[in-house]
Amino acid sequence: MSGQTSGIMKFAKKIWQLIFCLLYFIYSIVQIVALALVPKKNLRNMFAKLEEKEFQARLAQMAPHLNAGDRVLDIGCGTGRFSRFVERAMSIHAVGVDVVDYADAQIEMCVYDGQRLPFVDASFDACLLVFVVHHCRDHDAIFQEALRVTRNKIVVFEDTYDSAWQMLFVKWNDFQTNILQGFIKVLKGLAKIGITRMPLPLTFRSVQAWHEYFSRYPVTIEAEELREMGYKPLTKVMFCLKKS
Secondary structure, rough: OOHHHHHHHHHHHHHHHHHHHHHHHHHHHHHHHHHOOOOOHHHHHHHHHHHHHHHHHHHHHHHOOOOOOOOOEEEOOOOOOHHHHHHHHOOOEEEEEEOOOOOOOEEEEOOOOOOOOOOOOOEEEEEEEOHHHOOOHHHHHHHOHHHHHHHEEEEEEEOOOOOOHHHHHHHHHHHHHHHHHHHHHHHHOOHHHHHOOOOOOOOOHHHHHHHHHHHOOOOEEEEEEEOOOOOOOOOOEEEEEEEE
16 A cells, blocks of 8 residues: 555656646746846845855755865856855865856856866865766866866765756756846846856766766765755755775
């Protein structure tokens, strides 16, 4: 009986994901128009509150795996604000690197070619890959480089899915929040134009696919945490990988 109930719940979840994907597509288009009409100050405050909440959630997951004084490389740092947030919260030294420069936070940052990181081997205590791997067509290129420059750990955050409909939602959500909202932020003077030029191949993986991927490398999964995003059929996963 419990197995039958579990099957019904899974089916209901998939139906909810399908309905929500269709509704959210319409809602997100309306949302973009609405955001364009919101005054700059209000929009800045709104995005700042959402960002603070998300940063706190990420920090709660990754904090047990970093130490004060660590030298940490944030690969694909974007605005650099999360790097700066972690630097202040945990007394680490953060360095950012990305293929596009739209950083607006006060951190040490450089641009690279997306192939070889401009750092010597084992020059960081840990590397962060925070919602960045799905922006890369070649996952091996970025992951091998992260392994090369870290002495100890790699912390990976990614959006993930467990059905075809959820995968479609995850891809649309990423495009909508990065590119469409990115254009609004640029138009309002809240972001640099580079935010709209980020690569977007949308190469997401399921949790199981990530396990299979990591098994190819000399790492062990020290920690894994899933985080549901409330009403959205969206799941975020954090992996802390220890270098063997």
